[in-house]
Amino acid sequence: MPDTDVSPIIQLNKVSKTFVSHDVEIEALRNIDLRIDQGEYLTINGPSGCGKSTLLSIIGLLDAPTSGQCFINEVDTQRLDENQQAELRNLHIGFVFQSFNLIDEVSVFDNVALPLTYREDGLSKKVIHDKVTDALSQVGMDHRKAHKPNQLSGGQQQRVAIARAVAGDPSILLVDEPTGNLDSKNGSAVMDILATLNEKGTTICMVTHDPRYASHAKRQVSLLDGRIVDNLTSFDSSYESPLVSEIANQ
Ligand SMILES: Nc1ncnc2c1ncn2[C@@H]1O[C@H](COP(=O)(O)OP(=O)(O)O)[C@@H](O)[C@H]1O
Ligand SMILES: [Mg+2]
Numbered sequence: 001m002p003d004t005d006v007s008p009i010i011q012l013n014k015v016s017k018t019f020v021s022h023d024v025e026i027e028a029l030r031n032i033d034l035r036i037d038q039g040e041y042l043t044i045n046g047p048s049g050c051g052k053s054t055l056l057s058i059i060g061l062l063d064a065p066t067s068g069q070c071f072i073n074e075v076d077t078q079r080l081d082e083n084q085q086a087e088l089r090n091l092h093i094g095f096v097f098q099s100f101n102l103i104d105e106v107s108v109f110d111n112v113a114l115p116l117t118y119r120e121d122g123l124s125k126k127v128i129h130d131k132v133t134d135a136l137s138q139v140g141m142d143h144r145k146a147h148k149p150n151q152l153s154g155g156q157q158q159r160v161a162i163a164r165a166v167a168g169d170p171s172i173l174l175v176d177e178p179t180g181n182l183d184s185k186n187g188s189a190v191m192d193i194l195a196t197l198n199e200k201g202t203t204i205c206m207v208t209h210d211p212r213y214a215s216h217a218k219r220q221v222s223l224l225d226g227r228i229v230d231n232l233t234s235f236d237s238s239y240e241s242p243l244v245s246e247i248a249n250q
Contacts (some may be wrong), residue, residue: 007074009172010036010059015068017054017226028054030226032068036205038171041198044207046223052207053176055223059083059205060093060174072172087120094173095163096201098180100157102149102164109145110166112136113161119168135167136160139193155186162193168200173197175206179213191216 017029017188028051036042044052057063058070061077070077072092102111113130116123123131135144139159146237147225149157158178165173175194181188198204208214 004038004190006037008035008071009040009073010034010037010205011069011071011074012059015058015065015070017051017058017063018066027226029058029065032226034221034228034231037202038234039198039203040219041204042206042219042221043217044221044223045209045211045214046229051226052223054182056095056176056205056207059172060095061089062095072241082236084096090115090119091121092166092207094168094170096158096161096165096173096175096178097183098177100149100154100161100181102157102161104148104150106148108136108141108147108149108152109158111149111160112167115164116168123211131167131169132163134197135163138196139163139165155182155189158182158186158190159193162197166197171203171204173203173204173205174211177207179207179208179210187213228232228242 012032012034015029015034016027019026019028026064032055044055045181046052054063056244059072061072064078072088075088075213077088080088103114106114109132112135113128133142137144139162141156141159141163142158142220144152144160149160152160158181162178173194178190178194182190187210194204194206195216204217206213206217214220219233220230221228
């Protein structure tokens with residue numbers, strides 16, 4: 001159960017999202033109620049097409065709900081104009097995607113620096129340099145800062161993408177299937193980095209298919225056909241880590 005003394009960093013109230021494609025309506029999310037507290041680490045799982053990425057896009061202000069409310073730090077984000085939403089996103093939210101989404105034409109350093117240069121608060125070159133260097137060292141990629149992304153392995157590119165997401169010290173990190181394109185060794189390295197970030201206070205909301213990684217989180221939300229069908233914390237008596245059941249079934 002959420003701690004009533006802690007205010008939610010994210011709160012969704014009856015959020016629905018309908019896409020219209022070729023005159024067909026697709027209800028990607030239906031009446032989602034979800035509260036995420038500061039410092040939580042939760043995963044979202046469920047079959048392909050059940051609405052996981054749509055949910056992250058709405059939490060991260062990349063897309064708007066068709067109905068319902070989304071609060072970030074108790075601010076009703078629907079009431080903000082586009083510029084205010086962009087500012088909130090740049091200051092408080094970091095994204096990590098399965099496909100890394102790095103720019104191949106510029107160096108690792110510049111990839112991480114780029115979002116910082118867009119910020120409204122006008123960071124100085126020195127501050128940007130320090131933040132980029134710090135973020136790259138956190139993921140063990142400082143020694144590759146002059147490389148281009150396509151000179152790196154998939155695991156290294158994902159670490160750079162994490163550095164880019166966290167360089168601005170976001171309070172919320174939204175992560176969409178980060179290990180989908182990685183082998184298990186690199187996948188584990190990425191998960192260790194995320195666990196360390198969470199220990200330092202970053203709230204993490206991660207979409208994952210992989211039960212091994214889902215069990216890293218303290219809470220697991222399961223979606224099916226755009227609805228939440230399970231919302232379990234590791235403290236629930238009903239909770240059984242997928243890893244534990246996997247081992248038990250062997
Ligand atoms: N931009 C879009 N236009 C039309 N349909 C979309 C769009 N984005 C997602 N969908 C549909 O919404 C549903 C949920 O998609 P998504 O959130 O990407 O699922 P997941 O990430 O769980 O695989 C799917 O049926 C998908 O085809
Ligand atoms: Mg998806």
